Amino acid sequence: MHCLRCGRAIEPGQKSVALYMFAQTVGVKPRQKSTAHRISFCPQCSVSLAMGPAPEGALNVAAWDMIRDLVAGDPALNRAAWESLNGVVGLLPATGTEGRSRTSQAEGYFEF
Numbered sequence: 001m002h003c004l005r006c007g008r009a010i011e012p013g014q015k016s017v018a019l020y021m022f023a024q025t026v027g028v029k030p031r032q033k034s035t036a037h038r039i040s041f042c043p044q045c046s047v048s049l050a051m052g053p054a055p056e057g058a059l060n061v062a063a064w065d066m067i068r069d070l071v072a073g074d075p076a077l078n079r080a081a082w083e084s085l086n087g088v089v090g091l092l093p094a095t096g097t098e099g100r101s102r103t104s105q106a107e108g109y110f111e112f
Ligand SMILES: [Zn+2]
Pocket: 003, 004, 005, 006, 007, 008, 041, 042, 043, 044, 045, 046
């Protein structure tokens, strides 16, 4: 499962927003129903989409409205987005100096 917007992998049980979509005939016999599709968005993209301007296209606007409902309804999704953003920032070195100092130590070793 991947986020439709950024392509990031979403593991089972990981925080995300899932949109389920299926089509069904109405007033037509026999009644037909398409297979259900699941579309996922990571918390960051969900919040980003909800905060952004309305997209183009009736289906996109319908999905955007639903995501906005979730983001506006409770701060839990915003918190999840903030936590994963914080996690990504924590993995990156604050500056490039950490890597550079390690290299100079290695050079020092070889010089001795
Ligand atoms: Zn995403």
